[in-house]
Amino acid sequence: MATSTGxxxxxxxxxVAALRTSLSFLESSVSTLENGVSDFPRxxxxxxxAR
Incomplete structure (x- = not known):
């Protein structure tokens, strides 16, 4: 039973490690998108x- 628990x-x-890595990539993607669209209103x- 100890082996199964381990x-x-x-x-x-x-x-958990994979989820943390995925979250890191997601945060990076959100940051990149935020930087890309921040100038859209202007x-x-x-x-x-110009039209």
């Missing part, structure tokens, strides 16, 4: 006046 703990540890007004 295996489960290792599996949960691996799962861009819309510039394009409207």
């Amino acid at each position: 295996t489960n703990a290792a599996s949960y540890g691996d799962c 861009l819309v007004s510039v394009l409207k006046t």
Whole structure:
């Protein structure tokens, strides 16, 4: 039974590590998108006046 518990703990540890890595990638993606779209309101007004 101890081996099963140890295996489960290792599996949960691996799962938590994978989730943390995924969260890190997600946060990075959100930051990149935020930087990419932060200028959209100004861009819309510039394009409207250019027409």
